[in-house]
Amino acid sequence: xxxxxxxxxxxxxxxxxVLAGCSTSTPNPGASTAPxxxxxxxxxxxxxxxxxxxxxxxxxxxxxxxxIVPKKAATSNEARENYFSKLxxxxxxxxxxxxxxxxxxxxxxxxxxxxDLSGDDVAGRWLDWKAKAATTPDGKLVxxxxxxxxxxxxxxxxxxxxxxxxxxxxEVAKALGTTWDDYFNLGKQFVAKSGGVAWFDGADAIMQxxxxxxxxAFSSSDTEEVLIPLDQNQPVKDMxxxxxxxxxxxxxxxxxxxxxxxxxxxxxxGKFATMLCPGWMLGVIEGNAKGVEGWDIANAxxxxxxxxxxxxxxxxxxxxxxxxxxxxxAWLTAPEQxxxxxxxxxxxxxxxxxxxxxxxxxxxxxxxxxAPTGQIxxxxxxxxxxxxxxxPQYFAVRGVLSDAINRVDITKKQTAAxxxxxxxKEFEALG
Amino acid sequence: xxxHHRLSRxxxxxxxxxxxxxxxxxxxxxxxxPLLYTGWVALNKWSLITGNQGFIGFGNFSxxxxxxxxxxxxxxxxxxxxxxxxxxxxxxxxxxxxxxxxLRAKTFWRMGVLVPFVVAPVAVSLVFGQLFADxxxxxNAILTNIGLDPIGWHSERFWSHIAIASMVNFRWTGYNTLxxxxxxxxxxxxxxxxxxxxxxxxxxxxxxxxxxxxxxTIIFVVxxxxxxxxxxxxxxxMYDNFGLGGPDREWMTVTMYLYELGWGSQRNLGRSxxxxxxLFLIIVLFAVVNYAITQRISTTEGRPAKTRKVxxx
Numbered sequence: 001x002x003x004x005x006x007x008x009x010x011x012x013x014x015x016x017x018v019l020a021g022c023s024t025s026t027p028n029p030g031a032s033t034a035p036x037x038x039x040x041x042x043x044x045x046x047x048x049x050x051x052x053x054x055x056x057x058x059x060x061x062x063x064x065x066x067x068i069v070p071k072k073a074a075t076s077n078e079a080r081e082n083y084f085s086k087l088x089x090x091x092x093x094x095x096x097x098x099x100x101x102x103x104x105x106x107x108x109x110x111x112x113x114x115x116d117l118s119g120d121d122v123a124g125r126w127l128d129w130k131a132k133a134a135t136t137p138d139g140k141l142v143x144x145x146x147x148x149x150x151x152x153x154x155x156x157x158x159x160x161x162x163x164x165x166x167x168x169x170x171e172v173a174k175a176l177g178t179t180w181d182d183y184f185n186l187g188k189q190f191v192a193k194s195g196g197v198a199w200f201d202g203a204d205a206i207m208q209x210x211x212x213x214x215x216x217a218f219s220s221s222d223t224e225e226v227l228i229p230l231d232q233n234q235p236v237k238d239m240x241x242x243x244x245x246x247x248x249x250x251x252x253x254x255x256x257x258x259x260x261x262x263x264x265x266x267x268x269x270g271k272f273a274t275m276l277c278p279g280w281m282l283g284v285i286e287g288n289a290k291g292v293e294g295w296d297i298a299n300a301x302x303x304x305x306x307x308x309x310x311x312x313x314x315x316x317x318x319x320x321x322x323x324x325x326x327x328x329x330a331w332l333t334a335p336e337q338x339x340x341x342x343x344x345x346x347x348x349x350x351x352x353x354x355x356x357x358x359x360x361x362x363x364x365x366x367x368x369x370x371a372p373t374g375q376i377x378x379x380x381x382x383x384x385x386x387x388x389x390x391x392p393q394y395f396a397v398r399g400v401l402s403d404a405i406n407r408v409d410i411t412k413k414q415t416a417a418x419x420x421x422x423x424x425k426e427f428e429a430l431g
Numbered sequence: 432x433x434x435h436h437r438l439s440r441x442x443x444x445x446x447x448x449x450x451x452x453x454x455x456x457x458x459x460x461x462x463x464x465p466l467l468y469t470g471w472v473a474l475n476k477w478s479l480i481t482g483n484q485g486f487i488g489f490g491n492f493s494x495x496x497x498x499x500x501x502x503x504x505x506x507x508x509x510x511x512x513x514x515x516x517x518x519x520x521x522x523x524x525x526x527x528x529x530x531x532x533x534l535r536a537k538t539f540w541r542m543g544v545l546v547p548f549v550v551a552p553v554a555v556s557l558v559f560g561q562l563f564a565d566x567x568x569x570x571n572a573i574l575t576n577i578g579l580d581p582i583g584w585h586s587e588r589f590w591s592h593i594a595i596a597s598m599v600n601f602r603w604t605g606y607n608t609l610x611x612x613x614x615x616x617x618x619x620x621x622x623x624x625x626x627x628x629x630x631x632x633x634x635x636x637x638x639x640x641x642x643x644x645x646x647x648t649i650i651f652v653v654x655x656x657x658x659x660x661x662x663x664x665x666x667x668x669m670y671d672n673f674g675l676g677g678p679d680r681e682w683m684t685v686t687m688y689l690y691e692l693g694w695g696s697q698r699n700l701g702r703s704x705x706x707x708x709x710l711f712l713i714i715v716l717f718a719v720v721n722y723a724i725t726q727r728i729s730t731t732e733g734r735p736a737k738t739r740k741v742x743x744x
Contacts, residue, residue, distance in 0.1 A: 430697060
């Protein structure tokens, strides 16, 4: 029973392999346009919370011929395993499958198994970078954008005040400057007077923010992944060294690993003063820092804009009702509907038009000192210019880097140089 | 008549096999077939996403055996296994002997020891996560309060194993206690009474009468906990929220390593299957060792004279 998890996984994999072995490429019966009043049942698979519950009812009310069967996975990892094993098997997927940006490298690699969703009705609907990430080199749009995670800087104005820094969110945004060096320099000023409070939570969180600003962090080509050997990847090495210098030598890091209990508890103890925060992080901070006063958010992000997270809807080509599924997916991801989902569950819209909706711009967050979070995050979304290329090995290399940073910042078992040397070896072992 | 006769003889001979057949058919489907298929996958370059990329012989095995991480994982697995199984066994026997005594509300206490086993592992890991947090954990808070240094539960390899072993023990001690308790209750009371009448102390009775008579059960528990312990996955995986075994894989076990190869960063099922087979071979090796020990112990047990002599002493 101790091994039930792994055994379950192994069995599932075994089945997946068996199914993969006998999968056949069937022509797509659903690709032809179905008459719109034909009775269809559409399954929609999502995970966590997309905020669609009320929207389904609204859609079936205006489309009486459609029955929607929602499937909700508890975590995106669970959904991911299901998605790729059934995609490879050639059957068993829902008519609409939600995916997360972290899976994009694999999704784009298997784009031929998805319906091409492009069409005049959705042209220009999304922020350019959001749509570009779901477009194949030959111009197929394989996924409709739902939400995004534009990043600002969250900060503790009470701690800022104690350390003699500005507290007003517009002045803070100015003080934060534009580059990472500006951000670190303000941090040095802060820790000099903070009495032991760190500037940010952990080094890897900063790496997460910086690496997404490189158009092509680990590969030398952005159409196909050609990994740059880590020991020759100077930009990444420089980034690694500068972050660890700021974290360790300048003592800006609270040496916390995100999502660990220490990190969660640190919000109550006020162990750090700033955090890079995508829109969805606001709720996380509010939950962890319950009862703590002083959190605010600045309309700034070091090094340009940044995005962390977000999702898409796809229509697998194995589905029997692709036309009807596309219609529903297009409706769900239309700006009006996404605004409703945002109001229901806070999923920040990726649709260009939605970003100027008064419903969104009027949103304020009481926990963050009544900050106009709608306006701030909309500005932060527009500041994103770069779509980082992420090939199939992207997350493997990113994982090696995380471990390397954490060996220095969290467990403090190695020096930056030793840990880098080990990362180079681990990188080589990936091949 | 001949026909009928033959049929009933056939019936007598084959019926037992037919009755146990469902188990073996099921085993062949969900046990043997995946095992052999995993062996086949291990001989191919096989990606989780894109499937079979061609036969490569023992390439995956030599890759896995070449990785320092694999050997780290083997060491971690044995370390966690020993740190959990040995104390667990001793504590379980001790608790069982207490429960075997005449207690008020027997059933309450006996069911009580099983409660941790019923708690979902995820809940256990949440609780232990708060206990063993490095900076904000309860245990480190106690240690610093009494003037000791806090322990790096997630940075020191050995201490991470201790923490994980304690999670395992929390869940499994009660379960093994009940097995030992059942075995103790099957020990004829007159044997123990004879020892008491002969003037043997409680300790002496326990070590020289009860424990020897528990041998078959101890062997059973050792074997099952070896199989379970070497495949340990849930507790170390949930020891932090990333499930990778720490930035330097301080507490990554072999099953976690094969999961990382197959479903984690590399998504390489071929290598993962090779690691799975290596783990299988390690367990087989252990089973053989266990078998040898079992044989030895059961021959000792075949000499009742010795036991009687001890009792009589």
